[in-house]
Amino acid sequence: MKKKISRIFEIIYKGSIRVRIYGLFYLCYPILRFIPIKKNKIVIDNYWGKGYGDNAKYICNYLLSTDKKLDIVWLYEPQYVSSPENDFPMGIRYVKNRTFKSLFEMYTARIWIDNVRKNFSINKRKGQYYIQTWHAGFSLKNIERNVADKLPPRYVKRAIKDSEMCDLLIFESSDMIEDVPYTFWYEGPLYRKGIPRNDIIINPKPEVIDKVYSTYNISKAKKIVMYAPTFRQNYDLKIDSQFLKNVVSFLSEKFDEEYVMLVRLHPNDTKSKESIFQDTSFGNTIIDASSYNDMQELLCATDTLITDYSSTIGEMMVSEKKCFIYAYDYDQYMKDRGLLMDLSDLPFPISKNESELKKQINDFDNDEYLKTVRRFKKQHNVFESGHASEDIGNIILEQIES
Structure with missing residues (x-):
């Protein structure tokens, strides 16, 4: 009941703002x-x-x-x-x-x-x-x-x-x-x-990369993996901290590098933030980067991206960095929103559950990956002049x- 009343007041308040704006516009024009x-x-x-x-x-x-x-x-x-x-x-x-x-x-x-x-x-x-x-x-x-x-x-x-x-x-x-x-x-x-x-993706600046590392107090000896899911209705993201810790482990074992994860959620998704970051046992291994004001700067510093239906896959194509698609709710998302292309036609390894993602990371071959990405860019005219x-x-x- 309290939520309904709060929602009613929110609608009234927003409506009053709209009326004031329109009124101001018509008076001033x-x-x-x-x-x-x-x-x-x-x-x-x-x-x-x-x-x-x-x-x-x-x-x-x-x-x-x-x-x-x-x-x-x-x-x-x-x-x-x-x-x-x-x-x-x-x-x-x-x-x-x-x-x-x-x-x-x-x-x-x-x-x-x-x-x-x-x-x-x-x-x-x-x-x-x-x-x-x-x-x-x-x-x-x-x-x-x-x-x-x-x-x-x-x-x-x-x-x-x-x-x-x-x-x-x-x-x-x-x-x-x-x-x-x-x-x-x-x-x-x-x-x-x-x-x-x-x-900046085509012409990355060292000072921008340094800025990201410095902002989150990350050692330059470590690689950054970013998890950046797309917006979902009601912010219903079914991801927990254990999954993210596992992804960091999968990458570290495969590439023999120490990884740190930046998590980039929708700015208003407090529900998922609370769910993921209530567990503080991972220390500085999983970091909330949702409020960082420039996604492109984060991408410049990122070694590997984990995403789903986000347009940031375009940046990973032009930069030719590693990208894995993790689409656990693919069937439902296709039903609700739909996509212009089936995920299987994109040049990225795709998985719908954690075990599939682990396998895709373990089986990753960078030479084959680059061939696939470059072929896709040529076929679909994915181009950035810089x-x-x-x-x-x-x-x-x-x-x-x-």
Whole structure:
């Protein structure tokens, strides 16, 4: 009963926020649309207010390196960014999202950069340029229009409007989704030569790897295996600490190296965190890395990935590092969500239980693995240029200077 009451209050609270935002928008729009656009202003929204990360981070890093006079504004939510003065680098102005100031910044910017759909009815002005970087990597699951019947009607309406405003869509290179414009209700230019956040995967920096090791106090003599399962409804992840300890042992025995495991769960999955990390007997062998703000940096430091249906398998393809798919709930997941390709057609060893995973690790042959991965990349056009951030950054500079 308490949970139901709490849920009702949560719905009312969120609804009141939505009403305030819409009200603010409709009150301000007649005024803001007459304020001149600032030609060198770029406004970024990462997952509706998250911190310095994803594709926009790497585009910004390039822009900051050019020493151009740019006004880069990052919209943030306090629930995601508790100390913005520490989260953002010099040269980035941070503004609290869903405020009058954030609306002012959006309506007076020359460039918008988002990785998700805009979450309320903002209208792009003439003279503004909107880049949608999208948030997913390698396409393993159906998205957007291809699953429109399973999406909330409100989202579909918002997505269509968002795509109509979009001037450039960045999307991964593979042929997994046959018709990208159709899938996104989109008719404009595409950039498909790589994903900005994956530049660091192609060109890993030693200082980034050192940062990850230092953050978690890991000896450089040890290898990192990361367990990164995809999101599940109700956060129903059926994994315990004993399984994870066993995986570390399997890898250590096979490759004659000492391994440490980083566990990367969905940020809101407190249920699984409590289940896994209530056992403290494994010390610093299994570490919670769910709150680390940049998945790409973790992947740079990772030697081996254990995952299931996550798009991070794309990063493992381009880096050609070891990846094992552990899909204990494959049949149910296919029934609930479905995939674009059967897991058996992917270039990674697949297992549905612990004994199968142990066998796949024991039987692993790196030469055969590389042949399989490279063949798949060639067949399905999985490609990263390594300079997507620079390409997109230069497009932005051209728009600003035009």
